[in-house]
Amino acid sequence: MRSAISRQRKEYCKRVAYCVIQSNDLVAYEDLNVKGMVKNRHLAKSISDVAWSTFRQWLEYFGIKYGKLTIPVAPHNTSQNCSNCGKKVVKSLSTRTHICPHCKYTEDRDVNAAKNILKKALSTVGQTGSLKLGEFEPLLMLEQSCIEKREL
Numbered sequence: 283m284r285s286a287i288s289r290q291r292k293e294y295c296k297r298v299a300y301c302v303i304q305s306n307d308l309v310a311y312e313d314l315n316v317k318g319m320v321k322n323r324h325l326a327k328s329i330s331d332v333a334w335s336t337f338r339q340w341l342e343y344f345g346i347k348y349g350k351l352t353i354p355v356a357p358h359n360t361s362q363n364c365s366n367c368g369k370k371v372v373k374s375l376s377t378r379t380h381i382c383p384h385c386k387y388t389e390d391r392d393v394n395a396a397k398n399i400l401k402k403a404l405s406t407v408g409q410t411g412s413l414k415l416g417e418f419e420p421l422l423m424l425e426q427s428c429i430e431k432r433e434l
């Protein structure tokens with residue numbers, strides 16, 4: 283029973299990774315130390331070491347296979363910084379909405395972080411073309427649309 287669930291999870295990671303690669307030319311993600319995070323008992327419940335590393339491996343595999351860019355970025359301050367003005371807005375893990383006191387920008391915590399991750403990735407690819415931030419949707423939203431489409 284346990285191995286069946288584990289197999290389903292791995293299959294799910296593969297399908298989401300495939301879908302994300304098929305619908306994007308560039309995929310950015312945090313270069314997370316998941317093992318370290320799982321040791322933190324406050325975070326352990328919501329993070330699966332195996333699921334993330336499986337997802338990432340498939341993402342990188344499909345990226346190479348289909349000629350898409352997959353870019354890991356340093357996770358430093360991605361959830362704290364304002365993706366609109368760049369100022370640091372300190373928030374705890376339980377704060378789910380980013381509200382910037384400097385520029386008044388308000389956004390879902392994960393979407394704000396995703397925009398920061400994408401900015402970092404685009405700055406590392408540099409002048410590879412006319413890639414602009416507005417042309418990309420955050421990974422999280424793509425993942426959700428994949429799930430809805432495929433009824434996973």
Ligand SMILES: [Zn+2]
Binds near residue numbers: 364366367368383387
């Ligand atoms: Zn701001």
